[in-house]
Amino acid sequence: GAVVSQHPSWVICKSGTSVKIECRSLDFQATTMFWYRQFPKQSLMLMATSNEGSKATYEQGVEKDKFLINHASLTLSTLTVTSAHPEDSSFYICSGLFLAGGHEQYFGPGTRLTVT
Amino acid sequence: AQRVTQPEKLLSVFKGAPVELKCNYSYSGSPELFWYVQYSRQRLQLLLRHISRESIKGFTADLNKGETSFHLKKPFAQEEDSAMYYCALKPPASGSRLTFGEGTQLTVNP
Numbered sequence: 001g002a003v004v005s006q007h008p009s010w011v012i013c014k015s016g017t018s019v020k021i022e023c024r025s026l027d028f029q030a031t032t033m034f035w036y037r038q039f040p041k042q043s044l045m046l047m048a049t050s051n052e053g054s055k056a057t058y059e060q061g062v063e064k065d066k067f068l069i070n071h072a073s074l075t076l077s078t079l080t081v082t083s084a085h086p087e088d089s090s091f092y093i094c095s096g097l098f099l100a101g102g103h104e105q106y107f108g109p110g111t112r113l114t115v116t
Numbered sequence: 117a118q119r120v121t122q123p124e125k126l127l128s129v130f131k132g133a134p135v136e137l138k139c140n141y142s143y144s145g146s147p148e149l150f151w152y153v154q155y156s157r158q159r160l161q162l163l164l165r166h167i168s169r170e171s172i173k174g175f176t177a178d179l180n181k182g183e184t185s186f187h188l189k190k191p192f193a194q195e196e197d198s199a200m201y202y203c204a205l206k207p208p209a210s211g212s213r214l215t216f217g218e219g220t221q222l223t224v225n226p
Contacts, residue, residue, distance in 0.1 A: 004159075032211070032212065034212075034213070034214075041125075042218060042219075043202065043216045043217060043218040043219055044160070044202070044216045045216075046213060046214065046215070049211060049213060057211075093159075093160070095160075097212050103212050104162055105162075105212065105214065107159045107160040107161065108159060109158075109159045110159065
């Protein structure tokens with residue numbers, strides 16, 4: 001099946017610093033990837049759609065200058081949380097869109113970000 | 117804008133009992149509906165989608181357009197069904213963007 005990995009699985013950073021999260025499709029090409037945010041015991045909230053070779057499309061209310069998304073290849077999308085604050089602490093999940101698989105999203109295991 | 121509602125955050129049943137996880141949605145057109153499952157310490161994965169009309173792990177879900185519902189059912193729950201279940205909606209021509217409900221934590225007791 002289609003597999004998506006994320007790195008790192010957890011990260012702790014200090015307020016004001018930036019942190020990069022990688023999302024890779026391991027055995028398929030994902031021209032489209034999605035980034036979600038999940039607060040404890042809450043649902044997944046779509047942050048942005050990442051398209052290979054073009055700018056990401058952000059959902060309403062998501063600051064694109066704060067959450068920088070780069071999708072430079074067909075297997076890698078990165079999310080950079082810039083000038084992180086404690087309220088950015090969350091679980092970030094990415095998914096890759098597997099076109100050959102009926103346009104199904106395959107999800108990564110998530111990255112736990114803690115900003116101190 | 118579309119919305120997905122799962123009224124029960126927690127649902128607890130005994131092994132062998134029937135289980136129904138409720139999902140209601142609001143969308144004016146004809147969306148595609150999904151159920152995703154997340155077992156403990158595992159990633160989110162697709163359980164079933166309404167267009168497939170199939171039964172996965174004994175679960176079925178029927179799209180009721182009149183009631184705008186997509187409830188997930190299983191006649192005899194098993195302990196291994198304990199997990200977090202999310203209902204999701206994808207509008208047509210949305211670029212595959214999903215809107216998730218808040219999830220229902222199902223616990224099947226022995």
